[in-house]
Amino acid sequence: MSDAAQPTAAEVRAAAEAVKAALDRHLAAVERKSGDEDPAVYEAFNQLAAAAEAYDELLYDRHDEVTPFEIPGDDSLPPYTGPEEPNALSVLIRRDYAVAEPQRLRAQAQRVEDADSEAVLGTTEGASGTVHGAIGILFGEFEPDEIASRHKEFGLEEGDSTLWVVAADEPADPGEWLEAPFEHVDPERVVCRFDVSAVFDDEDDEDDDLDEDRFDAPLDDEDLEPLDANDR
Structure with missing residues (x-):
């Protein structure tokens, strides 16, 4: 990274202060949580993870140092906040293949x-x-x-695949999302998802x-x- 692109010492310090504030918010949310899936705790967790990641990147760019902390990823879905009785749904599918x-x-x-x-x-x-x-x-x-x-008959080899079912209040207008079909998916409206990957396989x-x-x-x-x- 060039010197011109490096963050300033003040920016690194501000990022450190943001981590401290995020830690306080996370602890406060945990102390007030109403259950195992309290949305306030989930939101505070994500804010802390984002603040820590931003600080780590700036610290490395400015001082070539890293933090000893690693925020674990959370692959589970956030609490559902979509309509109780959806009037429409979208099924999003991705399947990867290798041309074998x-x-x-x-x-x-x-x-x-x-x-x-x-x-x-x-x-x-x-x-x-x-x-x-x-x-x-x-x-x-x-x-x-x-x-x-x-797929084998066609000379293809399966890779990862995923299917998401997303609830909606109303059906989309014709042609509304065709130019960018997989953008702007709200994870809190995902009713269920099904993932297939070799990383899940324990045996052949x-x-x-x-x-x-x-x-x-x-x-x-x-x-x-x-x-x-x-x-x-």
Whole structure:
């Protein structure tokens, strides 16, 4: 970091004072708490964590030193403050994949492309020749849940995934959130969430091992499962 970008000694001192004040607020909230999930304690905890993190960063930038404190992360949801009887809900889903077998991915996209070109004369072919083109074809052809259930067939490897159910007072207006669909989510309106990650796995899934063994052999056209009409 350049000297011009370094915080001043006064800024570091102010950050230290903010930590002290946050400590006092947190202790006061704890002393007055009304239960195990008192929102005032939760808010004071977050304020203390933010103040400590800001002080630690400024201390390091100015003096190349750190504090001995580490505020533990809290992955649980905050207390629900949404409507008691929601009139609408949003389901937010993220699924990550690795392109494990590009050849398989392109081959399956080629099958879809060939079927489409036979059905519509004059259709331009060739999008399946690239990985990004193949991805566009397959995700345009199949529903996300079908991709998830058949990901190995498409040469994909599952990563982390999460699903959030968020309560709302009223349905959103058409087109209202399409440009930024995952912004401005209020965690206090999340009714429930479901996370899937390899970090949660204590042991290997025997069924997954069997499926992976199926694709260990060199890939050729005979190995590819045909996509029949009922699949499309």
